[in-house]
Amino acid sequence: MAKTHVKMVVNGAEVEGLVEPRTLLIHFIREQLLLTGSHIGCETTHCGACTIDIDGRSVKSCTMFAVQANGTDITTIEGIANADGTLSALQEGFRQMHGLQCGFCTPGMIVRAHRLLQENPNPTEEEIRFGIAGNLCRCTGYQNIVKAIQYAAAKINGTDFQEAAE
Numbered sequence: 001m002a003k004t005h006v007k008m009v010v011n012g013a014e015v016e017g018l019v020e021p022r023t024l025l026i027h028f029i030r031e032q033l034l035l036t037g038s039h040i041g042c043e044t045t046h047c048g049a050c051t052i053d054i055d056g057r058s059v060k061s062c063t064m065f066a067v068q069a070n071g072t073d074i075t076t077i078e079g080i081a082n083a084d085g086t087l088s089a090l091q092e093g094f095r096q097m098h099g100l101q102c103g104f105c106t107p108g109m110i111v112r113a114h115r116l117l118q119e120n121p122n123p124t125e126e127e128i129r130f131g132i133a134g135n136l137c138r139c140t141g142y143q144n145i146v147k148a149i150q151y152a153a154a155k156i157n158g159t160d161f162q163e164a165a166e
Contacts (some may be wrong), residue, residue: 006070010035011079019066025059026050028066029076037077037107041136048135051108052076058115060108060134077107080114089152090114099148101139109135113149122153 003018010033017032024043029035029052041049043062050062053075080088090110093099100106109132116123116131123131128149129142137145154161 004067004070006066008069008071009073011075017066021065021067023066024062025052025064025066025069026061028069029061029074035076035078038111039104039107041104041108045134046136047105048108048112049105051112051135053111053115056115056118058112058134075111075114077111080110088114089155090117090148093148093151093155094145097144097148097151099140099145105135105137105139109137109145113145113152116149117153117156122157123149125150 001020004021005016006019006028007014007016009015010029015033017028019028019032026038026040029038030040038052038061039049040062041047045060045063048060050060051058052061053059054069054072080091082088087095090113094106094110112132112135116128120127120131125146128146132145132149151161
């Protein structure tokens with residue numbers, strides 16, 4: 001099968017490669033770019049483990065072809081950390097508030113929460129639960145994930161987490 005040249009910006013770096021037209025974006029990211037933080041869960045858009053950010057939108061990369069991402073700006077979980085390599089507020093929140101157990105859903109959950117906080121910097125608990133509804137966690141029951149996102153929102157907004165949680 002003929003291969004197609006693709007070029008995009010991933011986590012701030014310009015990348016390119018040759019892909020078969022049927023190559024899913026998640027496979028291009030994991031196998032050609034060797035960014036393995038995004039996980040392959042269901043390959044049907046149900047679980048959200050493969051969620052990445054494309055041009056300011058949360059996208060499940062298991063049902064998008066790499067050729068469709070040509071010319072886009074992508075952020076994966078590897079691009080969420082601060083520029084100096086320290087944990088972002090969300091990553092810190094997931095750690096501090098015990099927002100993960102097995103960790104399988106965590107990369108997609110953090111990337112989705114990142115976009116949620118870009119769209120709504122001070123979400124209510126209900127808005128957080130609605131905002132992450134497309135990402136499934138089979139371990140935590142979501143309560144600590146919600147707390148982790150509230151923690152990050154408070155930190156980003158310069159408020160005390162206790163105030164934001166009340």
